[in-house]
Structure formats: structure tokens, C-alpha cells
Amino acid sequence: MKHYNLRMNSFSSFTNDKMPPQKVSDEINEKALEIADQQARFVDWLRSVAPYIHAFHNKTFVVAFGGELVQRGALNALIQDIAFLHAMGMQIVLVHGSRPQVEEQLRLHQVESSFFNGMRITDADALESAKEAAGEVRLDIEAAISQGLPNTPMAHAHISVVSGNFVTARPVGILDGVDFQHTGIVRKIDANSIHHSLSHRKLVLLSPLGFSPTGEAFNLSMEDVASSAAVALHADKLIYLTSMPGIVEDSDLQRELSLNEAQQLQTSNTLDTETATYLTHAIRACRGGVTRVHLIPFTLDGSILLELFTHDGVGSMISDKNLESLREAVIDDVGGILQLIEPLESDGTLVRRGRTQIERDINYFSVIEHDGVLFGCAALYPYPQEKLGEMACLSVASDSQGVGDGERLLKHIEQRARAQGLTRIFVLTTRTEHWFLKRGFRKASIDNLPEDRRRLYNWQRKSLVLMKQL
Incomplete structure (x- = not known):
């Protein structure tokens, strides 16, 4: 009723004594047609997304993003979109990275970054910086989830977020004579505990840190945690929000790739390092039983909604089976x-x-x-x-x-x-x-x-x- 009263008020603004009756009638009719057009477009839109809402209900999505997204101020918008998906019955596991935040902590502690073959060498000082950075980003995410912004998908929403020691890790060890110390890779994901939390309508948050059975902490990559979690959970989708538009080959965005096509592209040696890394983990997830892996740009507002609820999407999708x-x-x-x-x-x-x-x-x-x-x-x-x-x-x-x-x-x-x-x-x-x-x-x-x-x-x-x- 409130909306109709507002519309009647807008009509009443035309009923000025100085305005000719015919002009008043024409403007009222024009306003009514505009409202009718808006209503029709809304109904068309809702009908177009309804099949997706039905198809995705109770499905498990692993959504992963780097610390760059947080650094650029896009966290609140993403969390609002995640709240929208959660409200429609999708089970969400968030995996965050923290590379730029780690670099910032290292600078503050005057510790020099050290890499070999693109992988960080994490000594004791770097591990402390990784812990501080991961904790900072995790708190920012939890704060964003806890807010209830009016006139947004977060309005009146109460979403409980769960994080903990879900990730068991082991050290990378010594490669090519280089000791990576506290840099690790995922050994196991506690899928049972995560499923239990998801079944109780919790949102699960995983950080790029893992722990060994002996209590050691290891610095992990977001991409590794996300693909490992997606495989362990038998997720329906793994979604990487990246700084790139998707998989680009010869200046063309590859919107859909089968697993075989992705593997051929992986061996072509034509991709930049970032794209090759994401593609490697996408292939790993598809081989492990994940039905779809999406690479989409976080620089596009609402990209996760556009990817999930439109026919062509906005990024790249890799599938282990025929897409159409x-x-x-x-x-x-x-x-x-x-x-x-x-x-x-x-x-x-x-x-x-x-x-x-x-x-x-x-x-x-x-x-x-x-x-x-x-x-x-x-x-x-x-x-x-x-x-x-x-x-x-x-x-x-x-x-x-x-x-x-x-x-x-x-x-x-x-x-x-x-x-x-x-x-x-x-x-x-x-x-x-x-x-x-x-x-x-x-x-x-x-x-x-x-x-x-x-x-x-x-x-x-x-x-x-x-x-x-x-």
C-alpha cells in the first residue's frame, strides 16, 4: 500500500490549477504507462531467474576471492550478494586470500618478501605476518556479514558465520634445494564439520592458513584451499573472483571450456602466470568431481549474480561435462x-x-x-x-x-x-x-x-x- 500511496502523490503533483486539464491527463497517462512498463520488466526479469533459483536451491557453492578484493573496497558489495544467495537457499563456503595484506604486514615489520618459482618462502617472521593479515581480513569479512544495511539484501538478515580449524596442512618441504619452511599445501578438509554447519544454515569461512596434527601452522594459497574444499565437499560450483576478466586467449574471453579444452589450453604455454594458476586449480577441481568452476572479475559490481543468473554470464566457466x-x-x-x-x-x-x-x-x-x-x-x-x-x-x-x-x-x-x-x-x-x-x-x-x-x-x-x- 505504501508504494501505491507514493504513486498517487506523484500523480497529484500534476493537478496544479495553472495546468490545462488535457495536459494533466496526458502526464498522468504517461506516468501510468511508465509504471506499467517498469512492472512488466520486473516480472519478465523475475521469471527469467526463477529456473536458476530452483536449480541452485540447497546446492553447495565455494566462493573464493583474494585480498585484493578487500583492498579495493569491494567487500561490502560482495557480502550483500552472498547474503542474497544465502537467502535463496544456497549453501555458501567463503574462502579468502590475504596476499596484499601479508605484504603490508611484512613492510610494517621491515621483513623482506622472499619467493621462489612464484611461491612465497614463509620463514618464522613471514608466518607471523601471514597470521596477522589473515586475522585482519577474516575480521573484516565477519563484520561485513554482521551488518544489516537497510534497503539492501542484508536488511533484517541474520547470518551466522563459522570459521575454525577445518583445514589440515603439511609443509611444501624442500624443492630444488629451497626450503619453503612454513609454506604449506592442503592435506585434508574437515568436510563433515563443514557440511554440519551448512546444514544448519551457517555460512562457513575458510582462511589461507592450515594446521598440522602436531600443531604447526602453515601459510597456504587461497586457490589451493578453495579447490581442495570444493573437491572435499563435492561442491556444485567453485567460483573464483579474480582481478582478471576470466580466461583470455588471443584477446578473446573464453566463456565456456570443457575439461578437455581446459587441459589443452593448460599445456599450450600461452597463458600468463595468474591465469595459468587459476586454470590449474579449476582443472584439479573438475577432475575431483566439481561440476562447474567459474572465473569472474571482482571489478564488475554484481559479477557473481550476473554469472549465476544470466545465460552467458560474465566470465569463464570450465565444466567436466557437456554444457549444452x-x-x-x-x-x-x-x-x-x-x-x-x-x-x-x-x-x-x-x-x-x-x-x-x-x-x-x-x-x-x-x-x-x-x-x-x-x-x-x-x-x-x-x-x-x-x-x-x-x-x-x-x-x-x-x-x-x-x-x-x-x-x-x-x-x-x-x-x-x-x-x-x-x-x-x-x-x-x-x-x-x-x-x-x-x-x-x-x-x-x-x-x-x-x-x-x-x-x-x-x-x-x-x-x-x-x-x-x-
Whole structure:
């Protein structure tokens, strides 16, 4: 009610005695149309993200970021996005780094940094600096999680964060004659304790420190902790927020890579050191059973939401299996098909079909599935006696149009038609004539339709008949 009162107040500002009545009416109508447009766009957006929300509910995500994100002041925005994911039922494990904070502590203590082959040599003094830096970042994260900012996803949210000795580590040891001292690698993740915390709606926070059974502390890399945790927890996603846009090869952002493609790229020796490090841990996670690994830029506000809730995302994704499939529909796809075609039914592009009809005709449908979500569908209704087939219900999700999915569905329907011995396919359309004409269809008449289809022709819609020889 509060929102409607505000809108009425905005309308009342136009009712000035000095303003002509017609102008008042026009401005009120313009404001009403603007509000209606905003409402429609909001509904469209909510419907577009609903499949992701359903797919990600109760899934485990490991989200890792370096101390650079904290240093650049992006922590609060990230935590608000994490709170949003947590509120939607996703189980979140946060892993933070602290490299720039370690460097700052070393400078304050006048201790010189020492590296070999890109790995820090952690002596006793450097270990104390690593502890101080990790503690500083961890407290900053816990403080950000504890705040309740009005008009943000943190409003009225109470999220409990748990951190502790979840990481067991061992020393790197001596490599090429160099003793790395207190630099370590992950030996074991206490997955049972972490799962217990997640099942009680806790957010788990892991620092880049580990401990041996004898009580020694070791300085670890954020990338190692994150990939080890993702594998141990059988996480559904491992998300690295990085200072780079993703995996870039020959100036092109590689949005999707299979595990085999990632391995080939790893051995190409064309990547910079930072990218190669992240790719190594991404491959390790995929080999260990993590379904998806994402590398996304933390410099883009809301990048984690854009990556998770849009078709193309904003970074790079590595998967251990085929990311997209074009297949025949099954009964479980009915809900997704209805969601795809509803906007086109509402604006009159498609004839309305109810759930019962879709369920009855499900064997005629083909769908495009990407990462578990349907993004396109089409149906082929055969008329074997005339060797004709009707392509119907062609629909592609609004946020994935323009990338060729419609054409892929058309070619797939053509292949299905040929396999059934059909020689021509036709469509009935009121709004997409030119799209089909550009793809080899020709205008035909109602008389060219199969007899059974002619009897069902809707004379009120006056659809054009377009036909294509196969």
C-alpha cells in the first residue's frame, strides 16, 4: 500500500490549477504507462531467474576471492550478494586470500618478501605476518556479514558465520634445494564439520592458513584451499573472483571450456602466470568431481549474480561435462516449456496451449538445455500421408536470443522430419514471417496444408502459411 500511496502523490503533483486539464491527463497517462512498463520488466526479469533459483536451491557453492578484493573496497558489495544467495537457499563456503595484506604486514615489520618459482618462502617472521593479515581480513569479512544495511539484501538478515580449524596442512618441504619452511599445501578438509554447519544454515569461512596434527601452522594459497574444499565437499560450483576478466586467449574471453579444452589450453604455454594458476586449480577441481568452476572479475559490481543468473554470464566457466544439449523433450520438461512459451502466448505470437496439451504432445517437442535450464523449444507435428510436418511452438528465452539457438532448433526439427520420411515442413505465423523467409521458407496457401490441418486453421488469426522443401 505504501508504494501505491507514493504513486498517487506523484500523480497529484500534476493537478496544479495553472495546468490545462488535457495536459494533466496526458502526464498522468504517461506516468501510468511508465509504471506499467517498469512492472512488466520486473516480472519478465523475475521469471527469467526463477529456473536458476530452483536449480541452485540447497546446492553447495565455494566462493573464493583474494585480498585484493578487500583492498579495493569491494567487500561490502560482495557480502550483500552472498547474503542474497544465502537467502535463496544456497549453501555458501567463503574462502579468502590475504596476499596484499601479508605484504603490508611484512613492510610494517621491515621483513623482506622472499619467493621462489612464484611461491612465497614463509620463514618464522613471514608466518607471523601471514597470521596477522589473515586475522585482519577474516575480521573484516565477519563484520561485513554482521551488518544489516537497510534497503539492501542484508536488511533484517541474520547470518551466522563459522570459521575454525577445518583445514589440515603439511609443509611444501624442500624443492630444488629451497626450503619453503612454513609454506604449506592442503592435506585434508574437515568436510563433515563443514557440511554440519551448512546444514544448519551457517555460512562457513575458510582462511589461507592450515594446521598440522602436531600443531604447526602453515601459510597456504587461497586457490589451493578453495579447490581442495570444493573437491572435499563435492561442491556444485567453485567460483573464483579474480582481478582478471576470466580466461583470455588471443584477446578473446573464453566463456565456456570443457575439461578437455581446459587441459589443452593448460599445456599450450600461452597463458600468463595468474591465469595459468587459476586454470590449474579449476582443472584439479573438475577432475575431483566439481561440476562447474567459474572465473569472474571482482571489478564488475554484481559479477557473481550476473554469472549465476544470466545465460552467458560474465566470465569463464570450465565444466567436466557437456554444457549444452539439444535433445528430445521428456515429461519433466513440461514446466520449462510452458515458461518459455508463455510470453509469446501473452503477446499473441503463439496460440495458447495448456499444460494438458503440452503433456499430451511432449513427444513432438525438442528442447535446448543449458546447465540444467531450458532455453529453447520447438515441436514437429507429422502428417505422414502428405509427407508434411508442421513446425510449431518455436521459442527461445529472451535473455539468450541472438546467439543462434532458434536456427539450431530449426535444423534439428528438419533432421527429425527427414528421419520420419517427410519431404516438406511448414509453419503458421503472424509475426515472424521474415525470420523464416530468410531460412528457406516460401509463402504458401491454406490449400497447401494437410486436410486435417486445414480443418483446424484459425481464421481469426489469419496466420501466414510458409513452407520449406527438405
